[in-house]
Amino acid sequence: MSKLHVETIINGEPVEFLCEPHTSLLDALRNEVGLTGTKEGCATGDCGACSVTLDGRLVCSCLVVAAEVAGHEVTTVEGVAEAEQLHPVQQKLLEHAGLQCGICTPGFVVAAKALLDRTPDPSETEVRYWLAGNLCRCTGYDKIVRAVLDAAAELRA
Amino acid sequence: MTAVVIPNGLRAHCEGCARVEVEAVSVRGVLAALEARFPGFGAALGENVAVAIDGEVFQDPLYEAVAPESELHFLPALSGGR
């Protein structure tokens, strides 16, 4: 079976990779492109650990067929910080101890940034519902929600 | 004499005693004294013995010291195939 050749933009840079027709974007990112920051918790769209944005839209990369990102723009957790400068969501997660094991963190970073990009002043309830697709088994969400609200305040300032 | 408290499950192996006094300076000595008095007790106790000596639990206690006024409790080990 011959592989597909995909040209796309990942974190602002042109990237090419080969994949099978059924390969998920998650597997392509991790195994073909070498971006292992995006995590797999379930591969069925139920945990959010694999969250990335596709043309600015939040998606579960385990549910996206890799070949379909040809010509589109993908942003992963590796593309959220600018050089040395952490995004406020990342910084506030650290300050609030919003991660314990940290396996869910890449997904929360990408999802929370996507929320704040569109909703600069979310309520606690909005944050909780937006992040309802991201599972965290360690924190009980308290410190994550506080971090996201704090990051929103900082971004508005 | 060190006091040894025997859990229910082991009393059949020491003539029904709930409490036995032995002369010993270590847990190993306690076990030897019990075995001398109640042959087969050691085998009934099994390999992984946990004890509490004066309130402190020891998972790997063979060489721990006991004093004449010490009280030693056997904790039934229930590991088996982890």
Added chain:
Amino acid sequence: MAEDRKYRWVGTRPIRHDGVDKVTGRANYGADFALPGMLWGKILRSPHAHARILRIDTSRAEAMEGVKAVATAADLPEQRPGGATDLSNNILARDKVLYHGHAVAAVAAITAEIAAQALDEIEIEYEALAPVLSLDAALADDAPILDTARRARGMDDTGPTNIAARVDFSRGEPDQAFASCDVVLERSYETQTVHQGYIEPHACVADTKADGLVEIWCSTQGTFTVRSLTADVLGLDKSRVKVTPSEIGGGFGGKTTVYLEPVAALLSRQSGRPVKMVMSRDEVFRATGPAAASRIELKVGATQQGQLVAATARLWMEAGAFPGSPVQAAAMTILAPYKLDHLFIEGFDVVVTKPKVAAYRAPGAPQAAFAMESLLDELAQQLKIDPIDLRLANAVAAGDQLPYGPRYKTIGMKETLEAARDHPHYSAPLGENQGRGIALGFWFNNGLNSSAEVYLTEDGTAVVVTGNPDIGGSRASMAILCAEELGIDVMKVRPIVADTETAGYTDVTGGSRVTFATGWAVVNACRVIIEDLRRRAAQIWECDLEQVAFDDGRCLPVEGSGLSHDPLSVAEIARKMGSTGGPINGQAQLSARGAGPGFATHLCDVEVDPETGHVDVIRYTAIQDAGRAIHPAYVEGQMQGGAVQGIGWALNEEYLFDDEGRMENASFLDYRMPVASDLPMIDTVIVEVPNPIHPYGVRGVGETPIVPPLAAVANAVKHASGVRMQSLPISPPRLLAALQEQAAE
């Protein structure tokens, strides 16, 4: 001895040292590791819950292009009696499969796809047997027996049985004492199988070299445990196995054993290439350790004034396919928090055709506390006594004896209850269909073995090396303890989690022991360095060692010594290391005694929807004695995370099996864990009753928080709806049925 002094770093909240890597996606977890020439391994799993394996034919799979190795139990050495027989049989079934999803064979191939296809080519002939899917089924007179050769430990010869062991504890004469009680309650409680639910599936890479050395990279709570168990299963010396931990994406006890590592090492030996294995979520649910389902029959007698007099408890817990449920711990904890002159506790470890259970945070204690704390709530209501007052009146204190022998030292049980009573949550108004529950939790905590090395750099900063995978911010705690001891900036300490050949022997990250025991080893290693620094200062000042003191990062002349040198900082002495005796390193190891027990009191408010049976947790407060919180934010995090896992256990989580023993909800969609929108903020109060034996007063904190929530939620549901749920989970259909039954009465 816990020292009372002002701390510079202990009790502060520095950003964790591994944090930046974790928020930018650079941190490497189990599945992120790769080696050149690596193969992909996959496991063939049993389609039956209970069957005899009659024949395995792997020849077609072996002949496939791209397949480099195929392994079955026949490739593993036979275990000596008392060896790792059950473990070996769990990772690759030998004669029988004992649960749906039980590993039977494994393949390594050049791609994951080829490995998966090769599994389909393995032929296995089974003789299906009847599954055993509940305690009732396992204990029935005509129950199919999982292992006919096994006899129950702690019982007179029973013949073949599914009871693997029995334990008991007793004190006084409970039966006679019940007769003197004003009130006696007798109830039965049940909980179902639940999973730890860590988000990262098990993953490893193993590389067996031509000389037989095995190198393993994996996500685990205990690298030394992986080393030991892998060596045991493969029949190797422990020195032949090296384990390097990746970052770990949660474990909660579930990553304290091995599933993949010995299999990957075996496939690697057969193929001569590194082998990577990663479980799917489906495999994690079906084939890794869940927490035990339980049934507890509990009887408690008290006086009209609320004095507990006597109690008896009988506990049955499902071990899964092989012996080893946490029933002993459950039996040891169930009555531990209360003064009782008369008690009898009996526990049974029962095997069933479900995956072998593994540790899950305070194993056994949540199920036990669900029973006891529910019953006490009912008792308080019946006696018209405030539930906190009832617990306070019967609370154990220093000097009281535990049901299994030892006596309590300094503990913080009453302090957590008082803090709960005084918290604004306890008096906040409740609305319609709302109710409040309280429950207490107890857990032993553990000490065990730890090592630590501290290396001073030439500029007076420090590297701390330990062997405990950092599952929830423990690196930061190690760094804080080192900074406090040496009097240097916490961010100038670099805490490292090392492999089994770099760190000295260290037991698992578990038992709430890392900050307590490994932290203690770090403290002692720093104290070795401090002695060395004093010696060097004496050398520089040409004075006696006794004339040099160390305080807050500096050597200085002892007051009254008559010396008038300017203090020498750690950095100043470190710069002179070459001329004062060479490198400055400290090493320490210990078998930590005196892990002070943890107590927690939780307050939970719920609102029950009478139309749907849906329960909404609207307010939650977790109060816990931490001894001393080294990094309070991560202590709070443990309390919040444990509380929410307990809420999930109480309200939704359970394994559902069909009649054939197939798990029906092996996905995060159908095994529903709490999400952000299900929950309120989880308020926390850290109570500090220092553990007298520890240099900083630390008690373990990681496990206790999951003990109270099951009953706290159930008690709240009772007060919101009038229905007392004695069987978990309190899922909408179950609660709705109970509400309808109540309405009909």
